[in-house]
Amino acid sequence: MKIIIKSPVATLATIAAVLVLAVFLITAFWSDVSSTVLPNTKLGLYNKDFWENFLVELHGIVFELSIIGVLLLWLDSKRTKSGEIKRLREDLEDYSTLDYPEINVKKLGHMKRLNEHKIKNIDVQNLVLNELKVKGIIAEDSRLIGLKIVAGSVVSSNFKSMRMRSSNFHESTIKSTIFESCDLLKSKFNESICKGVDFTNSSLERADFTNSDLQSSIFNGCDVRGAKFDGANLKHVSFHNSKHLTSELLLRAKNLDYVKVSDEIMAELIAQRPDMKYQKNKGRP
Missing domain, CATH: 2.160.20.80 (E3 ubiquitin-protein ligase SopA)
Known part of the structure; x- marks a missing residue:
């Protein structure tokens, strides 16, 4: 749980996995869902045909979120990590010879x-x-x-x-x-x-x-x-x-x-x- 909270990539991947599972289960058991939840319910355009079309479109949305979204966020996190590592190295080099308690603690932390x-x-x-x-x-x-x-x-x-x-x-x-x-x-x-x-x-x-x-x-x-x-x-x-x-x-x-x-x-x-x-x-x- 801590890993998911700290990592945006893990968070998005978890959300995407839950959505994929939900969409898959609803689609796979649509006959049971439609007969139980939406047997003859109709409100304006919200009818059985609408929800069937919506499920089809939802597959594309979930696919984009789970593949493209996770990939872009992963690339961004890698770029952020690379930038932080570079900064840590530069700080160590810049402050290496300074001998003050607070600076020494900072270098050790780096x-x-x-x-x-x-x-x-x-x-x-x-x-x-x-x-x-x-x-x-x-x-x-x-x-x-x-x-x-x-x-x-x-x-x-x-x-x-x-x-x-x-x-x-x-x-x-x-x-x-x-x-x-x-x-x-x-x-x-x-x-x-x-x-x-x-x-x-x-x-x-x-x-x-x-x-x-x-x-x-x-x-x-x-x-x-x-x-x-x-x-x-x-x-x-x-x-x-x-x-x-x-x-x-x-x-x-x-x-x-x-x-x-x-x-x-x-x-x-x-x-x-x-x-x-x-x-x-x-x-x-």
Whole structure:
């Protein structure tokens, strides 16, 4: 019912369907209708022959309403939707670098409305959303280079194949969020809480995770060349098949308990960090 009320096309289509059904039933059972409702009723020109002719003409009217009317209204709604999407994109681009609370809220609202229109390729650079709770945003196969969400939060969002280099999530909380196959070169996650975040197959070259809480996060298949994990909590973090991962990068972390790395790197970590806890496998002391 809500869909019908909100959509003019659905409203007109519903009205047309009801009219088509009514006209069809009256025409199909005209003998019963005419004998019951209009047996011998006559008022001026309103007689049985008139109503029969009227039904014939009504078929053409209903056909025009249901086909041409719905089609024209649908085309108009598509044009209106396209215009709104264009306006939302232009506003995001125009206000991207402004950092005022009310403007940031407006920009986030524009992103949500684009998602409501099934738009996932959100392409804007240097977008500032500082101190906001960014929840439920989906962005794929486009650019959010220089995205800034400082001292805010990112919740239940999904970023896939995004170019997001030089983004800044300093002192933010990120949870239930996926960065899959994203370019996060030189991005900042320092002093942030990123528990359980999935960075699978992303490029994190020279990314900064200094003093961040990365417990149970996933870095499988990531390129972590030159990434900084100084003082970070890497408890239960998975680095399976990570590229350019070395024990030197991890040894600066505050917590390495149960970190998941290759046997070679694990042996080096155990030798230099006897305090760390780890899962003992066969052949591993």
